[in-house]
Amino acid sequence: MVELEHQELWELFWSERNPEAAGPLIRAFMPFVHNILSRLAINLPSHVRTDDLLQCAVVGLYSSIERFDSNQGIKFETFASKRIRGAILDELRNSDYMTRTGRTWLRKIEEAMQAWSAKHGQLPEENELADALGVSTAELEAIIDSAQPWISLDQAVVSSTGDRDVFLKDIIADTTNPGPGELVEREDIQKHLRSAFKRLAVREQKIMYLYYFEELRLAEIAVLFDLTEARVCQLHAIILLKLKAMINEYATGRRK
Template sequence: MSAPVTTLDETAAQLVRDHLAVVGYQVSEVLPRVPSSVTRDDLSSAGFLALVLAARSYDASTGVPFARYAALRVRGAILDELRSMDWASRGARARAREMGSTVDRLTVSLGRTPTREEVAAAMGADAATVDQARADLERRVLSLDVPGSPVAEVLPDAAPTPEEVALTRERLVWMRAAVDELPERLQVVVEGLFFDDRAPADLAEELGVTPSRISQLRTEALALLRDGINTGLDPDLVPEPTRPDGVAERRRQRYFAAVADRAVRAGTVRAPA
């Protein structure tokens, strides 16, 4: 499928032609996490239109590279397209959220993934209700707004383009740098849960904390990782600090600088603008 460029001036049209791979990359990243009823063409159409609109409105004087600007616009359009397909009723969404919260709570308390019977008992429901809630949860496309585990940031395309390969390599370099620069306790939690597949209860015993504290450290670490990676790749996604001069924010800024320095020293990425 080709992008419609006939209504653009030549500069904008060239931007579209040069960055068609951005659409393919974003679609390939999202497609494995949506229901099979969603086709590549559905998402590509929304992405190509967003690319055209991005080229038309791009202002080079901002200093933001067009590839980065277009990626944000394309991904936003794909998510909007998925939201428009979201069929789930309010009740189904509520059940899905309840089941997700119950599974998370039981995983922390049991130190393992709970069975469907254990989830049903905790919810005060039968197994059939749990099965339906699980199906609803899997089909909820709005969950794409929640950042995924950075460990899963790989392209599923069997034949990626050179630009897609470069973008993926850069993302992985920043992810590894962000993990390596985490404070020691947060790094233990992230590597234990996501790299070594350890149970939360094991990490709690090692660190001398409760399983619920492991859950809190996990949340804290993933938020810091996300912002550390986005500082280099998508700065517009990093939230403005509530207390710019506070001690916590100064620590965050030191972490961001350390992540950037490590990523650049890895020799495969450029310094962030």
């Protein structure tokens, strides 16, 4: 069992297990929720208000409190962060903030990456991807900028059995307790993800490690690489698209 922050509040909740008992914990973790919102807000379109997303973020927090098991040996923040992010991103998708044009371009980028990889045995660099799409590098960067909120670990990849979606967020730093059948499939995809990660450029690997495992902000990563924060945001989005394309390659049997 890990040592918990706000131990007394947890004990109160575990003794009652109802929304009223969860209230003090929700209030205690609101700064954590606001921090997640502020990180996501960097890439949100200007017309999306973070205040509108706060309610679904709190729902994600409450769900995390209900499902958290301290005996699993992980911090609550680690357990809750992806569920809160997932609740926010679900709301963005369900509210259809992304334009039809944006969705079309995102699909074209994914298809172009997979087609290039099938032909050349490797994923395209940005200039090669731009050429394949018939746009300039600057235009590609603008497209990526507009799509960033929807390019995340919450993107689905096909499963190895092909009968359901698997989500990147569930195979990177996973903290859930899958059943035996799902565990076998997830371990298989995790193996492919490790292989895909090794195919990334060294700088791309470092960005992913610093952001998802060291939990540095994109602004902090930008300083380390002497880049602008906007450029790191673009690179992060492109890396996630590459990972999705590679996982889909493995899952559909194009690469062993």
